[in-house]
Amino acid sequence: MREAKETGHRFYPIWTLALMTGMRSGELVALQWTDIDFEGQTISVSKQWTNKNGIGPTKTQRCRVVPISSDLLLFLKELRLKSESEFVLTAIRMGARRAGSSHQRVLCKHRNHTCEVPRPPSDVYHQFIVQR
Numbered sequence: 001m002r003e004a005k006e007t008g009h010r011f012y013p014i015w016t017l018a019l020m021t022g023m024r025s026g027e028l029v030a031l032q033w034t035d036i037d038f039e040g041q042t043i044s045v046s047k048q049w050t051n052k053n054g055i056g057p058t059k060t061q062r063c064r065v066v067p068i069s070s071d072l073l074l075f076l077k078e079l080r081l082k083s084e085s086e087f088v089l090t091a092i093r094m095g096a097r098r099a100g101s102s103h104q105r106v107l108c109k110h111r112n113h114t115c116e117v118p119r120p121p122s123d124v125y126h127q128f129i130v131q132r
Helices: 002-006 012-021 025-030 070-082 121-130
Strands: 042-045 047-050 054-057 064-067 093-099 102-108
Touching: 002 012, 012 025, 012 070, 025 047
Parallel strands: none
Antiparallel strands: 042 064, 047 054, 093 102
Protein backbone atom coordinates (compact mmCIF):
# COMPACT_ATOMS: atom_id res chain seq x y z
CA MET A 1 0.00 0.00 0.00
CA ARG A 2 2.90 2.32 0.70
CA GLU A 3 4.05 1.98 -2.90
CA ALA A 4 0.53 2.67 -4.19
CA LYS A 5 0.34 5.80 -2.04
CA GLU A 6 3.80 7.06 -2.99
CA THR A 7 3.15 6.57 -6.70
CA GLY A 8 -0.30 8.16 -6.47
CA HIS A 9 -1.98 5.04 -7.81
CA ARG A 10 -5.53 5.95 -8.81
CA PHE A 11 -7.06 3.07 -6.83
CA TYR A 12 -5.15 3.75 -3.62
CA PRO A 13 -8.22 5.34 -1.93
CA ILE A 14 -10.43 2.37 -2.82
CA TRP A 15 -7.93 -0.19 -1.60
CA THR A 16 -7.23 1.76 1.58
CA LEU A 17 -10.90 2.05 2.49
CA ALA A 18 -11.51 -1.61 1.69
CA LEU A 19 -8.60 -2.79 3.83
CA MET A 20 -9.25 -0.43 6.74
CA THR A 21 -13.03 -0.94 6.93
CA GLY A 22 -13.73 -4.42 5.58
CA MET A 23 -16.54 -2.94 3.49
CA ARG A 24 -17.66 -4.70 0.31
CA SER A 25 -16.96 -3.06 -3.05
CA GLY A 26 -20.61 -2.12 -3.62
CA GLU A 27 -20.78 -0.56 -0.16
CA LEU A 28 -17.66 1.49 -0.88
CA VAL A 29 -19.07 2.81 -4.14
CA ALA A 30 -22.33 3.87 -2.42
CA LEU A 31 -20.56 5.48 0.57
CA GLN A 32 -21.37 9.16 0.99
CA TRP A 33 -19.82 11.79 3.25
CA THR A 34 -23.08 11.95 5.20
CA ASP A 35 -22.50 8.30 6.21
CA ILE A 36 -19.34 9.28 8.09
CA ASP A 37 -19.46 10.64 11.64
CA PHE A 38 -16.05 12.26 12.07
CA GLU A 39 -16.68 13.22 15.70
CA GLY A 40 -18.07 9.83 16.72
CA GLN A 41 -15.49 8.10 14.53
CA THR A 42 -17.95 5.73 12.86
CA ILE A 43 -19.17 4.88 9.37
CA SER A 44 -22.81 3.87 8.90
CA VAL A 45 -23.08 1.24 6.18
CA SER A 46 -26.68 1.15 4.98
CA LYS A 47 -26.51 0.94 1.19
CA GLN A 48 -24.62 -0.65 -1.67
CA TRP A 49 -24.31 -0.37 -5.42
CA THR A 50 -25.13 -3.33 -7.67
CA ASN A 51 -25.17 -3.83 -11.44
CA LYS A 52 -28.81 -4.82 -11.31
CA ASN A 53 -30.34 -2.18 -9.00
CA GLY A 54 -27.86 0.68 -8.73
CA ILE A 55 -27.79 2.10 -5.20
CA GLY A 56 -30.02 0.26 -2.75
CA PRO A 57 -29.99 -1.48 0.63
CA THR A 58 -27.07 -3.68 1.69
CA LYS A 59 -27.03 -7.41 1.03
CA THR A 60 -28.48 -8.12 4.49
CA GLN A 61 -30.80 -5.08 4.30
CA ARG A 62 -29.47 -3.99 7.68
CA CYS A 63 -27.37 -1.04 8.73
CA ARG A 64 -24.07 -1.70 10.45
CA VAL A 65 -21.55 0.62 12.04
CA VAL A 66 -17.85 0.43 11.23
CA PRO A 67 -15.45 2.06 13.71
CA ILE A 68 -12.89 4.51 12.37
CA SER A 69 -9.30 4.07 13.57
CA SER A 70 -7.03 7.08 14.02
CA ASP A 71 -5.19 6.21 10.77
CA LEU A 72 -8.48 5.89 8.87
CA LEU A 73 -9.72 9.17 10.36
CA LEU A 74 -6.63 10.99 9.07
CA PHE A 75 -7.01 9.34 5.64
CA LEU A 76 -10.71 10.31 5.42
CA LYS A 77 -10.02 13.91 6.43
CA GLU A 78 -7.35 14.20 3.73
CA LEU A 79 -9.68 12.62 1.18
CA ARG A 80 -12.50 14.99 2.17
CA LEU A 81 -10.34 18.03 1.49
CA LYS A 82 -9.85 16.84 -2.11
CA SER A 83 -13.46 15.84 -2.71
CA GLU A 84 -16.07 17.83 -4.60
CA SER A 85 -18.59 15.00 -4.61
CA GLU A 86 -21.23 13.79 -2.19
CA PHE A 87 -19.62 10.36 -2.58
CA VAL A 88 -16.46 9.47 -0.67
CA LEU A 89 -14.77 7.85 -3.64
CA THR A 90 -14.45 9.63 -6.96
CA ALA A 91 -15.25 6.30 -8.62
CA ILE A 92 -18.97 6.42 -7.95
CA ARG A 93 -20.42 4.62 -10.93
CA MET A 94 -20.03 0.98 -11.68
CA GLY A 95 -21.03 -1.10 -14.66
CA ALA A 96 -20.42 -4.63 -15.71
CA ARG A 97 -18.83 -6.15 -18.73
CA ARG A 98 -18.63 -9.71 -19.80
CA ALA A 99 -15.26 -11.36 -19.27
CA GLY A 100 -15.50 -14.97 -20.32
CA SER A 101 -18.12 -16.54 -18.09
CA SER A 102 -17.72 -14.07 -15.21
CA HIS A 103 -18.51 -10.40 -14.74
CA GLN A 104 -15.87 -7.81 -13.96
CA ARG A 105 -16.75 -4.60 -12.23
CA VAL A 106 -15.70 -1.44 -13.98
CA LEU A 107 -15.03 1.69 -11.94
CA CYS A 108 -15.58 4.96 -13.75
CA LYS A 109 -13.92 8.22 -12.87
CA HIS A 110 -16.57 10.78 -11.97
CA ARG A 111 -15.25 13.81 -13.82
CA ASN A 112 -14.26 12.52 -17.23
CA HIS A 113 -16.33 9.32 -17.28
CA THR A 114 -13.47 7.16 -18.53
CA CYS A 115 -13.72 3.55 -17.44
CA GLU A 116 -11.17 0.93 -16.66
CA VAL A 117 -11.01 -2.26 -14.67
CA PRO A 118 -9.05 -1.78 -11.43
CA ARG A 119 -6.59 -4.46 -10.48
CA PRO A 120 -7.26 -6.14 -7.15
CA PRO A 121 -4.90 -5.44 -4.24
CA SER A 122 -3.41 -8.94 -4.61
CA ASP A 123 -2.16 -8.01 -8.10
CA VAL A 124 -0.60 -4.81 -6.78
CA TYR A 125 1.06 -6.78 -4.00
CA HIS A 126 2.51 -9.10 -6.63
CA GLN A 127 3.68 -6.21 -8.80
CA PHE A 128 5.26 -4.12 -6.05
CA ILE A 129 6.40 -6.71 -3.51
CA VAL A 130 6.92 -10.10 -5.09
CA GLN A 131 8.65 -8.90 -8.24
CA ARG A 132 11.25 -6.84 -6.38
